Amino acid sequence: MSNSILSVKSLKKRFGGLEAVNVDSFELYEGEITSLIGPNGAGKTTFFDLITRFQSADSGSIFLNEKNVTKLNSYKLARLGMVRTFQLTRVFDRMSVYENMKFAGSSIKNEGFLKSLIQTKTLKQQEDHLNVKIDETLKLLNLIEMKDSYARELSGGQKKLLELGRSLMKNPKILLLDEPLAGVNPKLSEELLEIILNLNSQGINILMVEHNIDAVMKISKRVVVMAEGKIISDGKPDFVRSDQKVIEAYLGSSDD
Amino acid sequence: MNKYFTAFIILVLSFFYIFFSNDSGGGRVFVNLLTFAGIYGLAAIGINVHFGWTGLLNFGHAAFMGIGAYTTVLLIPHSLGREGVVISTGLPLPLAIILGLIASALLGLLLGLPTLRLRGDYLAIVTIAAAEIFRLLVRDFEDLTGGVYGIIQFSDSLQNSRPDFITQFSENYNISSAQLWVGLLTWFSIVFVLIILARLKKSPWGRALRAVREDEDAVRALGKNAVLLKLQSFMLGAAIGGLSGIFLVFNYGTVQASTFVPVLTFYVWAALILGGVGSLGGPALGAVIFWVIIAGTDTISRFLFESPDGQQLAGVRFVIVGLLIMFCMIFKPSGILGDKEELLLDVK
Ligand SMILES: Nc1ncnc2c1ncn2[C@@H]1O[C@H](COP(=O)(O)OP(=O)(O)OP(=O)(O)O)[C@@H](O)[C@H]1O
Numbered sequence A: 001m002s003n004s005i006l007s008v009k010s011l012k013k014r015f016g017g018l019e020a021v022n023v024d025s026f027e028l029y030e031g032e033i034t035s036l037i038g039p040n041g042a043g044k045t046t047f048f049d050l051i052t053r054f055q056s057a058d059s060g061s062i063f064l065n066e067k068n069v070t071k072l073n074s075y076k077l078a079r080l081g082m083v084r085t086f087q088l089t090r091v092f093d094r095m096s097v098y099e100n101m102k103f104a105g106s107s108i109k110n111e112g113f114l115k116s117l118i119q120t121k122t123l124k125q126q127e128d129h130l131n132v133k134i135d136e137t138l139k140l141l142n143l144i145e146m147k148d149s150y151a152r153e154l155s156g157g158q159k160k161l162l163e164l165g166r167s168l169m170k171n172p173k174i175l176l177l178d179e180p181l182a183g184v185n186p187k188l189s190e191e192l193l194e195i196i197l198n199l200n201s202q203g204i205n206i207l208m209v210e211h212n213i214d215a216v217m218k219i220s221k222r223v224v225v226m227a228e229g230k231i232i233s234d235g236k237p238d239f240v241r242s243d244q245k246v247i248e249a250y251l252g253s254s255d256d
Numbered sequence B: 001m002n003k004y005f006t007a008f009i010i011l012v013l014s015f016f017y018i019f020f021s022n023d024s025g026g027g028r029v030f031v032n033l034l035t036f037a038g039i040y041g042l043a044a045i046g047i048n049v050h051f052g053w054t055g056l057l058n059f060g061h062a063a064f065m066g067i068g069a070y071t072t073v074l075l076i077p078h079s080l081g082r083e084g085v086v087i088s089t090g091l092p093l094p095l096a097i098i099l100g101l102i103a104s105a106l107l108g109l110l111l112g113l114p115t116l117r118l119r120g121d122y123l124a125i126v127t128i129a130a131a132e133i134f135r136l137l138v139r140d141f142e143d144l145t146g147g148v149y150g151i152i153q154f155s156d157s158l159q160n161s162r163p164d165f166i167t168q169f170s171e172n173y174n175i176s177s178a179q180l181w182v183g184l185l186t187w188f189s190i191v192f193v194l195i196i197l198a199r200l201k202k203s204p205w206g207r208a209l210r211a212v213r214e215d216e217d218a219v220r221a222l223g224k225n226a227v228l229l230k231l232q233s234f235m236l237g238a239a240i241g242g243l244s245g246i247f248l249v250f251n252y253g254t255v256q257a258s259t260f261v262p263v264l265t266f267y268v269w270a271a272l273i274l275g276g277v278g279s280l281g282g283p284a285l286g287a288v289i290f291w292v293i294i295a296g297t298d299t300i301s302r303f304l305f306e307s308p309d310g311q312q313l314a315g316v317r318f319v320i321v322g323l324l325i326m327f328c329m330i331f332k333p334s335g336i337l338g339d340k341e342e343l344l345l346d347v348k
């Protein structure tokens, strides 16, 4: 077994009387595509929110590459290479697709107030070098035709793709995808799976929440199942698929 | 119709209006309107950085304007309070102004730090409260601020710098040279501020602010410090507000507890909404239109009351400006220069 890059210990989150997340232990191993599945309301998105620090856990700890990041700000975690997408897509509506991508890729230094005020020549050059990568990524995601459209003009599925594209501009080490295939048409889903596999082979670790079970089983090396806030099963796709607890809680018996 | 053409027509009409609606010296009224328009315009530009660029709701602009003004005025020679205690020494005016702007920005920092982490509405509430607290503090700390008696005789620091030809020109056309000087400086400042803002708007920083306005969480997810960006924007807009406050008190020649009241903020917002949220020049144009309308409402007041007192004037102003904003929001919500896409009253 390879190294654990993300490690979560007894992470808990309650909403009033509801125990949304109660995860004893969770590890993400280097180089793998891991999928997180489970019924609606199982706590998957909340779990994402907790480990990316978009919400604070009630208790527990999170380690990224052995570094304790339990109290770190969400944007700092993203800078450490853990980048997420959202189940409900969040694109910058009143910016063009191109601008969305450029903003994602631009360096934080260049966004400094003083640097922007003084605006040296190199600033522009440093921005220009992003163009190649933007075009590449947009082509990969079939969005190149929409490059100059406002993001709000995109369809729901295209927004999902844009969000993924934006995350890729950050050169993430860990990519957390919350239902990347939701609303994406079958043909493009196939392509997207290829892309995800490809990204993984380039060394990006992927943790993905997805309800498209065929897709999950096809590309995941490991599947983790959540129900009612807890992890109820964890293992290779075949193992999880035939796990009685998973069939009861999520897959349903007709599936096998 | 092209929006710039609309703006141009409105401006031309207002000029005609100003010159022909007054028998008592059109020039004087003209300079008065233009000066106030410049001051409100500058203030509206500050709010535009907050709201138009970043999506921050600031309903306490009067406080930022006030703290800048009081800081500057107290640092230059002035005469204070009921007894008119004369303080004849002070800093050079440019330095005092810079410190005034810094004071405004620091108030922005103070209010922003605890609230900008929270949802947008908190900032709105805190700024409303802060403006009221500021007004009460100014009123009650009479030893420092002169309270309701205020501060007078500080204008020389500015008027000493007035070139002779302005004085000459004013005499020829029977207008107030002091006001003309303040008005000119205000409009120069607007041009200067707009040049800087135009630069910032298309810079990576400006783009980041727009992203914050659209979706703060997405900004965070991309590793950018949204709170810092909001704080910077808040401080910048506050400082611009401070500058307008400084010009406001130099225009009056006095400052007292009643100068920076909540209705000032309301009027500045009105100017911003009329001109167009988000666009660079919109707020200044909106302020010109706003002041032409104010002049118009005073004419209406004279129809309604034989010789309207200050309170009646203010009442009529208030009603008409309110109606106007309503109509503007219904029929042209993006303002006159604004981009339709720009105005979305959603606050993150
Ligand atoms: N902010 C909140 N306040 C109260 N309850 C919440 C909140 N967010 C989530 N919950 C509850 O926590 C539980 C887990 O929600 P979560 O969004 O994590 O589910 P999920 O596994 O992502 O479901 P889905 O597959 O439908 O996306 C749900 O029961 C939900 O109602």
Ligand SMILES: [Mg+2]
Pocket: A044, A045, A046, A087
């Ligand atoms: Mg979810």
